[in-house]
Amino acid sequence: MLSLLNVHRDVAARHGRFHILKGISFDAEPGEVTALLGPNGAGKTTTLSIAQGIDKATSGTVQLLGVDPYRAGADLRSQVGVMLQGGGLPMAVTGQRLLLHLQRLYEQPADVEDLMERLQIHDFKDRQIRRLSGGQRQRLGLAAALVGRPRVVFLDEPSAGLDPISRSIVFDLIEELKAAGVCIILTTHLLEDAQRLADQVVLIRDGRVENSGTVEQLTATDFRPPFVFKLSAPLTDRQRADFPQHLTLVDEMGASRPNTWRVSGIETPADLHALTSWWVQHDLMPCDFGMSGKSLEDVFWELTAHDEA
Numbered sequence: 001m002l003s004l005l006n007v008h009r010d011v012a013a014r015h016g017r018f019h020i021l022k023g024i025s026f027d028a029e030p031g032e033v034t035a036l037l038g039p040n041g042a043g044k045t046t047t048l049s050i051a052q053g054i055d056k057a058t059s060g061t062v063q064l065l066g067v068d069p070y071r072a073g074a075d076l077r078s079q080v081g082v083m084l085q086g087g088g089l090p091m092a093v094t095g096q097r098l099l100l101h102l103q104r105l106y107e108q109p110a111d112v113e114d115l116m117e118r119l120q121i122h123d124f125k126d127r128q129i130r131r132l133s134g135g136q137r138q139r140l141g142l143a144a145a146l147v148g149r150p151r152v153v154f155l156d157e158p159s160a161g162l163d164p165i166s167r168s169i170v171f172d173l174i175e176e177l178k179a180a181g182v183c184i185i186l187t188t189h190l191l192e193d194a195q196r197l198a199d200q201v202v203l204i205r206d207g208r209v210e211n212s213g214t215v216e217q218l219t220a221t222d223f224r225p226p227f228v229f230k231l232s233a234p235l236t237d238r239q240r241a242d243f244p245q246h247l248t249l250v251d252e253m254g255a256s257r258p259n260t261w262r263v264s265g266i267e268t269p270a271d272l273h274a275l276t277s278w279w280v281q282h283d284l285m286p287c288d289f290g291m292s293g294k295s296l297e298d299v300f301w302e303l304t305a306h307d308e309a
């Protein structure tokens with residue numbers, strides 16, 4: 001439904017050209033959520049703008065529903081729903097008026113009453129948009145993107161500023177769109193959201209696709225989950241000196257999680273035994289311990305760590 005191939009985007013800068021995108025390629029399929037994930041300034045919004053046809057690629061190929069979105073006419077637009085970062089909604093009208101107005105622009109629009117019900121817009125439908133909270137605008141923005149029953153939906157930071165209840169309402173609707181075969185492309189900073197919603201994650205860093213795949217693929221790479229334990233008091237120098245030599249104790253949690261330690265090097269039951277024997281030797285009873293799988297957050301931080309290197 002959407003295909004980007006080797007997309008570059010340059011802009012004029014004080015000293016020559018600034019390369020925002022340096023060869024972005026990915027495909028997004030119907031009935032799937034594709035999440036563009038990456039640090040600030042990575043190029044996610046620019047990629048989304050080019051995919052929608054708001055912005056033009058300097059080089060490379062973009063195909064949206066079989067056509068170049070930058071040159072396409074009204075026929076393509078009516079099949080695409082867009083929710084921009086910050087809303088882009090007209091401030092002086094009420095939510096209901098906006099949705100009913102948009103409804104008239106489409107041949108086979110969605111039922112506005114139903115959309116308002118689903119996104120819990122009823123309570124504030126008669127209020128001017130300027131008076132709505134950030135989360136209410138966000139939900140209205142999503143409703144506006146869906147009035148035309150689009151086949152492809154672009155959502156720039158859809159969960160930004162939403163409280164947990166609104167977030168879950170929005171997520172349920174995204175799941176429903178997915179089940180109905182809609183192709184959804186979204187950007188997010190929230191790894192948790194990508195982990196929950198995305199069928200495909202495209203990790204963008206410095207204008208390039210650093211990695212892409214399903215959440216499972218990205219988090220599966222020969223990785224051993226870290227062993228973490230928490231004590232009720234700090235370790236003494238003596239206790240640290242006695243720590244099994246072939247394991248490594250890392251105080252990585254810092255001030256936010258005091259007395260919480262990560263152990264690397266645990267690969268066999270014997271390694272685990274060495275750790276628990278050290279606990280016994282020093283009469284240390286952890287108040288919490290465990291191993292957990294690699295999260296998308298781990299992948300993300302591995303990526304951004306490169307940036308700082």
Ligand SMILES: Nc1ncnc2c1ncn2[C@@H]1O[C@H](COP(=O)(O)OP(=O)(O)OP(=O)(O)O)[C@@H](O)[C@H]1O
Nearest residue numbers: 011018020038039040041042043044045046047189
């Ligand atoms: N028209 C422009 N002229 C100059 N620089 C630009 C222009 N548009 C974007 N940039 C720069 O390109 C980079 C990528 O911007 P973009 O908004 O696509 O990033 P992003 O990944 O969406 O970031 P964020 O997560 O902060 O929204 C940024 O450094 C931005 O300042």
